[in-house]
Amino acid sequence: MNKTAIKNFAIWARNKLIADIQYRAGLMGITADGIKDPLPQSTGTMEFYDIGTSEPYAISGDAIPQRKKLVEVIRKKENDSNYATAYKYILEEVAYTWFNRLIAIRFMEVNDYLPSHIRVLSSESGKIEPDLVTTPFDAELAFTSAEEETVLRLKTENKLDELFRLLFIKQCNALNEILPALFEKTSDYTELLLNLSVVDQEGVVYHLIHDIAEDDFNIEKGGQVEIIGWLYQYYNTEPKNAAFAKNGKITKEEIPAVTQLFTPDWIVRYMVENSLGRIFIDKRKEQGVYADGRGLEEMTWDEVEAKRIANEEEIAGQMGWKYYLPEASQTRDVRQRLDEIQKQSEYKDVRDIKVIDPCMGSGHILVYAFDVLMKMYENDGYSQRDAAQSILENNLYGLDIDERAAQLAYFAVMMKARQYDRRIFTRGIQPHVYAIAESNDIDTYTRDYFVNNDPKLGATLDSIMSDLHDAKEYGSILTVAPVDFAALYTRVDEVQNDISLYRESALNTILPLIRVAEVIAQKYDVVMTNPPYMGSGNMDARLSEFVKKHYPDSKSDLFAVFIERCGQMTGKNRYQAMITQHAWMFLSSFEKLRAKLLMKDTVNMAHLGPRAFEEIGGEVVQTTSFVMRNSHIADYKGTYCRLVDPTTQQGKEDMFLAGENRYSAQQSNFSKIPGSPVAYWISTKLANLFTLPSSDSIIALREGIHTGKNELFLREWYEVIHNKIVFDAENYDDIDRKGRWVPYSKGGTARKWYGNNELVIGFDNKYRQWMSTMQGHVRPSQKLYFKQGATWSSLSSGFFALRLQPSGHLFDSKGQVAIGEKYKEIMGLFNTCAYQYLADILMPTLDYKCGDVKKLPYCHIENPSFISIVEQNIFLSKTDWDSYETSWDFQRHPLVRPVSRLADAYTAWKSECEQRFLQLKANEEELNRIFIDIYGLQDELTPDVADKDVTVHRVFDTKDDVPQSMQGSNYVRTKRDEIVSLLSYAVGCMFGRYSLDRQGLIFAGGDFDSVYWKFKGQAALNEQGDPIDGGYAGISLANYHYPRFHNAENWEDATLLSYEPDVDGIIPITDEEYLEDDIVSRLCDWLKAVYGADTLEENLDFIAGALGGKGGSSREIIRSCFLKDFFKDHCKTYQKRPIYWLFDSGKQNGFKALIYLHRYTPDTIGNLRVDYLHKMQRVYESEINRMQDMIDHSTNAREVAASTKRKEKLQKQLKECRDYDEMIAHLALSRIELDLDDGVKVNYEKIQTASDGKKYVVLAKI
Secondary structure: OOHHHHHHHHHHHHHHHHHHHHHHHHHOOEEOOEEOOOOOOOOOOEEEEOOOOOOOEEEEOOHHHHHHHHHHHHHHHHHHOOHHHHHHHHHHHHHHHHHHHHHHHHHHHHOOOOOOOOOOOOOOOOOOOOHHHHOHHHOOOOOOHHHHHHHHHHHHOOOHHHHHHHHHHHHHHHHOOOOOOOOOOOOOHHHHOOOOOOOOOOOHHHHHHHHOOHHHOOHHHOOOOOHHHHHHHHHOHHHHHHHHHOOOOOOOOOHHHHOOOOOOHHHHHHHHHHHHHHHHHHOOOOOOOOOOOOOHHHOOHHHHHHHHHHHHHHHHHHHOOOOOOOOOOOOHHHHHHHHHHHHHHOOOOHHHOOEEEOOOOOOHHHHHHHHHHHHHHHHOOOOHHHHHHHHHHHHEEEEEOOHHHHHHHHHHHHHHHHHHOOOHHHHOOOOEEEEOOOOOOOOHHHHHHHHOOOHHHHHHHHHHHHHOOOHHHHHHHOOOOOOOHHHHHHHHHHHHOOOOOOHHHHHHHHHHHHHHHHHHHOOEEEEEEOOOOOEHHHOOHHHHHHHHHHOOOOOOEHHHHHHHHHHHHEEEEEEEEEEEEHHHHOOHHHHHHHHHHOOOEEEEEEEEEEOOOOOOOOOOOEEEEEEEEOOOOOOOEEEEEEOOOOOOHHHHHHHHHOOOOEEEEEHHHHHHOOOOOOOOOOOHHHHHHHHOOEHHHOOEEEOOEEOOOHHHHEEEHHHOOHHHEOOOOOOHHHHHHHOOEEEEEOOOOOOOEOOOOOEEEEOOHHHHHHHHOOOOOEOOOHHHOOOOEEEEEOEOOOOOOEEEEOOOOEEEOOEEEEEOOOHHHHHHHHOOHHHHHHHHHHOOOOEOOHHHHOOOEOOOOOOOHHHHHHHHHHHHHHHHHOOOOOOOOOOOOOOOOOOOOHHHHHHHHHHHHHHHHHHHHHHHHHHHHHHHHHHOOOOOOOOOOOHHHOOOOEEEOOHHHOOHHHOOOOOEEEHHHHHHHHHHHHHHHHHOOOEOOEOOOOOOOOOHHHHOEEOOOOOOEOOOOOEOOOOOOOOOOOOEEOOOOOOOOOHHHHOOOOOOOOOOOEEEOOOOOOOOOOHHHHHHHHHHHHHOOOOHHHHHHHHHHHHOOOOOOHHHHHHHHHHHOHHHHHHHHOOOOOOEEEEEOOOOOOOEEEEEHHHOOOOHHHHHHHHHHHHHHHHHHHHHHHHHHHHHHOOOHHHHHHHHHHHHHHHHHHHHHHHHHHHHHHHHHHOOOOOHHHHHHHHHHHOOEOOOOOEOOOEOOO
16 A cells, blocks of 8 residues: 555645635635625526626526525534634535545445446546446436436536536435435535546546555455545644644644544554454353363463463464464463453353444544454354344444544445445445534424423433533543433434424434434443544643543543543443553553553553654654453453564564563552552562662752743853853852853753753843743742752653753753752762663653652662762763863864874874763763662663763764664764864854963953953054064064963063954855955964964865865865855754854855854944945956956857856856845944844844844844
8 A cells, every 4th residue: 555645645635625615615705705795686596706707606506505505504613613714614524525425436436336336436448537427327326307418418518527526426415325424415515515527637536546556445456445544644634733733722623633543554453353352262262271181180270371372372363363462371369260250241142242442533443343243253153244234233333523534434334344245235234333423503493392292201312412512522531321212212213204394403413412322321342442642731621621520530631531431431341452642651640540540450562652653753652552351350460562662663563473572460560669650561679679768868859940931031051141151159149240141951962971051041130030920930949059969851852861960050840950969879870771771660751750750769879989980971971061162161172182184183083082982881881780780680681881872972984984883872973073163163263252372262242352452553562551662573463462361471472372363253255265364264374373384285185075075176165165054054053043143145155254243243234244245246346347358358269158157157146245235234224232141043133123123134044
């Protein structure tokens, strides 16, 4: 089955159908803007509508009442919402109605299930014209004489589309006789809006026939009725994405789309075989246990259980149920109680078994349940024909909140029945598969008519009307009180034979309500479903209040509510099978639900983890499928298949079938662990660790500040003036006296030991008061502020990892902390493999909240080397973190070394990184070994640490050199990364942020003149401001010098600069070497200062080689990198908060220049315009003239062609510069002030907004 083709078609077809339907509605004055009245010249038999053409659009006959009905339906929906929502919803409804019918007819014609055996959408011969259009009178459709004349006329006039539309509607109406739940009579507004073509190759019919292989529908050639489910899921792709993308609650109308997820086939089979199939096997599993002639007393109990298990496997094999898992081996006492239960609940007749899917979607589970039931019937001697009828009448039940899904489930079940009984359509049998019905639209007159003055019947009807009020809001989680359904159906029979005006109303509203109420009220032998997943935060107010009131233990998510509700629907000692998110197994918010579920026997579980659904990537949706029996036997053992490691749907299925990673566990053992998580895989020794004191009894484990609005109060540290960051605050007064910003721990990427120190929080008195006005702002754990300890990311896609939080820090709700004397020991413990194992049990959803972290035991380590290793690990990790310029303790780039060849510096740095990596890995393995040895866990754990989990950097020459063991690591760097980092450092030196003459950050805001001392004229000044004789020997007379870079008594030596910062803080980037001080020229000077002039060319070649540019000289490759990649790389390094801003005129590269945010002044743009932009315009003008001169005077044709081409390019660049100059002029005249406290995001917009409020995009896009 080509799911890509199916997906592409379904998404496209939805949009195409909606567009066509909107067009048809628009012709009749119904648009997204409103509903127009007919034009005044309209009559009772013909209506006219203004469509903006010379002639109005006219409708007549049935179209007039159909339009009236459409308007009525939209207006009614409008009362519940608004016109825009009503218009969109009703037209969407029409679109999916016809989509359902199209794909249903396609399935039927391919499998030759249509009563006429004539294709409706295609032709047996492959021609475009459908066979129904070719031979319409052979299709056994009942035509009136007028319709026959119309058909003949349209064929004669070759109006194929008109003819097809007439015949298609006729066929749909005919199918109403056999499939009424899908093919309702269409003489209403849905028919009015139908706009199909068989001729148009851009039409839905043509694409359906040609885009999806016919064999995907053909059950004899590997096709499945499940294709209907895939089409439905993919049809909902865009509505689902739109609903999740918006801000706000999920509406009732959006619930079907956002909760639709097609269950993988193998998981459906697992659920059905292990619940419905188990009922069959339970009745037969003891057969053959004593076949060898030995009695119970002659065998060991293990032999008895082994024979019983083998017998179950043999029966399942005979039935073709390869996903069936035999019941785990039990003790003699447990087996005795199981035998008693199973004898009490053993079914007498297969016709008595009731199976329901209360969230059936498109019917995947019901369809396979049909197959399993068929095997059971055949085993009992039924013919397939009789079995198919009985399954529809007696066994299968289904509900869904979405009418379109219910239609498809109904269709799928009927097609499955047709597979076994060719005449099923003629028998008048309909399955118990329904869309949820609600009582809201039943009027008093209809109710009174149905009750017929019978008080008892009235009370019965009122009861279910009350229970099913607003049922479409809640679906199957509603409960229905038991009533006398037989009396209701007796009255229905009377109504069907009545001739009252209210007959149709009663049959259309009350009968569906009775059917749904009965299905909800019954108990079932098997309840199976894949329920909707919706967190409480996405529920609308009514649904949220309902689940809080009726399902307080599972209110956090709709899937958990359905776990409870399905349990209520399951009969005593019967089976419940589901696939849900696995959060209920572990999270504290589901602890009460777990307590309830521990009172049921989990027969088996397929714990799937992430990526169980091939349509969902990532770690967010982690699932489990399970089968529970509604019984409770102490010491009962279940079988658990741990399938979390394979990263594909197929990989999980393969592991399941191979019998790998299977555990047998008693549920009673789960309660030994705090919160009773379903930790079926944990050994006794590891479980016993939880008997030790909790970590929270040893150290404070706390969450921190909720600012209320992070974007107002948090900054990357390099965004603000560095001197306003207070790194050593001990209290609020220190902040108020020294600055504004404080280092802030807020989680981040999983990193052990040290790092992720990137953020600061505004926390002086002004910001504290401002923050206190924010909704949701809280400041817990204030006694722990500014204290040294450990911190971790509460939400991580990697692993549980603690790192040092230095003193002076504050911490966030997502950057939780461990503070106390033993923080180093706790850091060491929590970073061992043993604690990752324990964390996976308590927090497998990767949400490491301190409330759960507190439950981790404190396993004291006596070994004195343990803390020493922790301290070394902190040092190694800090060294790695501080090697990059995004650390506030960055000193100097690691490739700046006392060598002349950059290649040698790179080799040395690469080796350092490798040694640090190997040392840290060895240290972490030693910590693991110490823990494992002390607690005797050699059989449970290995001390090995995967390369990808070591959180310091390794450097490789290219991406191709990265070994498999490092795949998935966030700490892989390449030679290119290191060279890009070196170029960034060089640019920092050009701007004066860094200096070759002093380590660390030199200038990051404030008064540049006070850092790089200013003097004027030919004579340099000393510290007292007096001229130095002769000026600076050998030093260029730049405007700026640092007063004292070196500790030397001689003033000239003290102020000597190896490399001087740029005078005006503007560095042009040109596509050719036009300017002496462009960025490539300045880089060459910088390389000479660092490595010497003799190796300049060699070092340029090394840089160019690492950058990987194509063609040209090394300088050209480097120039191209600055033009195309530097700013993009810079934004990535600086988390989209760049400090070097790129003025960029556009695609022609006419003008580019970097400025340094911290050196910006209101004059910067004006200086940039006059000194650089205008200069580049003069350069282009001069070059254009030069090219023209060569064109005019050269006799070399190739030279003339090259000059012409270059002139054209220069002209484009000049024009781009002139256009750019107009924008820059507005900003220059505005002399814009920036406040670095506002952060890059705000200031990036501010600098591009003139004083008149108009935005001019002059900077490169971040």
